[in-house]
Amino acid sequence: MTVLVTGGAGFIGSNFVLDWLERSDEPVVNLDALTYAGNRRNLASLDGDPRHVFVHGDIGDRALVERLLAEHRPRAIVHFAAESHVDRSIHGPAAFVRTNVEGTFALLEAARAYWAALDGGAKARFRFHHVSTDEVYGSLGPDDPAFTEDHPYRPNSPYSASKAASDHLVRAWHHTYGLPVVTTNCSNNYGPYHFPEKLIPLMIVNALAGKPLPIYGDGLNVRDWLYVGDHCSGVRAVLERGRLGETYNIGGWNEKTNREIVHTICALLDELRPDPAGPYRRLITYVADRPGHDRRYAIDACKIERELGWRPAETFDSGIRKTVQWYLDHPQWVAEVQSGAYRDWVATNYGAR
Numbered sequence: 001m002t003v004l005v006t007g008g009a010g011f012i013g014s015n016f017v018l019d020w021l022e023r024s025d026e027p028v029v030n031l032d033a034l035t036y037a038g039n040r041r042n043l044a045s046l047d048g049d050p051r052h053v054f055v056h057g058d059i060g061d062r063a064l065v066e067r068l069l070a071e072h073r074p075r076a077i078v079h080f081a082a083e084s085h086v087d088r089s090i091h092g093p094a095a096f097v098r099t100n101v102e103g104t105f106a107l108l109e110a111a112r113a114y115w116a117a118l119d120g121g122a123k124a125r126f127r128f129h130h131v132s133t134d135e136v137y138g139s140l141g142p143d144d145p146a147f148t149e150d151h152p153y154r155p156n157s158p159y160s161a162s163k164a165a166s167d168h169l170v171r172a173w174h175h176t177y178g179l180p181v182v183t184t185n186c187s188n189n190y191g192p193y194h195f196p197e198k199l200i201p202l203m204i205v206n207a208l209a210g211k212p213l214p215i216y217g218d219g220l221n222v223r224d225w226l227y228v229g230d231h232c233s234g235v236r237a238v239l240e241r242g243r244l245g246e247t248y249n250i251g252g253w254n255e256k257t258n259r260e261i262v263h264t265i266c267a268l269l270d271e272l273r274p275d276p277a278g279p280y281r282r283l284i285t286y287v288a289d290r291p292g293h294d295r296r297y298a299i300d301a302c303k304i305e306r307e308l309g310w311r312p313a314e315t316f317d318s319g320i321r322k323t324v325q326w327y328l329d330h331p332q333w334v335a336e337v338q339s340g341a342y343r344d345w346v347a348t349n350y351g352a353r
C-alpha cells in the first residue's frame with residue numbers, strides 16, 4: 001500500500017511525511033512543485049530511504065498525476081499542496097487561484113478517473129483527503145461561539161476564497177460522482193520547518209537577528225494555535241476513520257491575541273538566548289494593518305473528538321517552547337531559507353508599512 005501526498009515539502013506536509021514514516025513503513029509518493037515554500041532540506045533525513053519517493057511536479061499537471069497514480073496505485077491522496085500565505089494572496093492572488101482552485105480541480109479529475117477504474121476492495125478503501133483551513137468560515141466577533149463544521153462559508157481574503165472554492169469542488173466531487181473524500185479544516189499551525197513569512201517563525205528569526213517585530217494593527221486579532229504534530233495526528237485519524245463526505249474541524253482550543261504570542265516568544269528567547277542589548281520585547285513595532293484582516297478565528301473541535309477520539313497532545317506552553325528551541329537549534333536551516341527571494345518578499349510586504 002502507498003499514499004500520495006501533495007505539498008509534502010512544505011511546512012505541514014513535510015511534518016506529515018516525516019511523522020508518517022516514523023510510524024509506519026507504508027511508502028509515500030510526495031508530489032511537490034518546490035515553490036518558494038517547498039524545501040527539500042525539510043526531508044533530508046529521508047535521503048536514500050526507499051519508502052519516500054519525491055516527485056518534483058505540479059498538481060495541475062494532469063498527465064503527471066495520472067502517470068503517478070497508474071504507477072504507484074496509492075490507496076489514498078492526502079492533499080496539502082497550496083499557496084498558503086494570506087499576505088502573498090493580497091499582493092498576488094493569481095497563483096492562489098491557479099494552485100488552490102485549478103490545481104485541486106485537476107487533482108480531483110485525475111483521482112476520479114483512477115478511482116473509477118479500481119476494483120471492489122481497492123475502490124472501497126480509496127480516500128481523497130483534502131486539507132483545508134478555518135479561514136473559509138470568515139471572522140468571528142469577540143463573543144461569538146467557535147466555528148463548527150456547519151458554520152457558513154464567508155471567506156474574506158483571496159487565500160481563504162481560493163481554499164473555500166477548493167473545499168466546494170471536493171464536496172461536489174463526492175456528492176455528484178461519489179468520490180470518497182474527507183475534508184479537514186484546521187486552525188493556525190506552528191512548529192518546526194515553518195517558513196518565516198508567518199507570524200511565529202518570523203518573530204523568532206527577526207528577534208534573533210535584532211530586527212523589528214512587526215505587529216499588524218493593534219495586535220488584538222485572535223488565532224487558535226495548534227502544534228503541527230497534532231495537526232498531523234488529526235489528519236491521520238480522519239484519513240483512517242473519518243466518515244466519507246464529512247468535514248472535520250481540527251483546532252488547539254488555544255485562542256491567543258497576536259500580542260500575547262509575540263510577548264511569549266520574546267520571554268522564551270530572553271530565557272533561552274538572552275540578548276545583552278536588552279529584552280527582546282524592545283523590538284516590537286506596530287505597523288499598518290493587513291487589508292481585510294480577519295479579527296478572530298476559533299475552532300470547535302468537538303466533532304473529531306466525539307467521533308474519532310482525537311484531541312491535541314501538546315499544550316501551547318509545551319509546543320511553543322519546543323518550537324523556539326527548534327529554531328535555536330537549526331540556524332543553518334534559517335539562514336538557507338532567507339535567500340534573495342525571501343528578502344524581496346520582506347521588502348514587498350514590510351517596506352511601505
Ligand code: NAD
Binds near residue numbers: 039
Ligand atoms: P506551505 O506554503 O508551507 O507549503 C505548501 C507546499 O505546497 C510547498 O511545499 C509548495 O512547494 C507546494 N506547492 C505549492 N503549489 C503547488 C503546486 N501547484 N503543485 C504541487 N505542489 C505545490 O503550506 P502549509 O502551511 O504547509 O499548508 C499546507 C496545507 O495546509 C495548505 O493546503 C493550507 O491551506 C493548509 N493549512 C495550513 C495551515 C497553517 O497554519 N499553515 C492551517 C490550516 C490549513
Ligand code: DAU
Binds near residue numbers: 086132188197
Ligand atoms: O487559520 C489557518 C491559517 O493560518 C492557514 O490557513 C494559513 O495558511 C496560515 O498562513 C495562517 O493564516 P494567518 O493569516 O492567520 O497566519 P499569519 O501567520 O500570516 O498571521 C497570523 C496573525 O499574525 C494574523 O492576525 C496576522 C498577524 N501578523 C502576521 C505577520 C506575518 C502580524 O501581526 N505580523 C506579521 O508580520
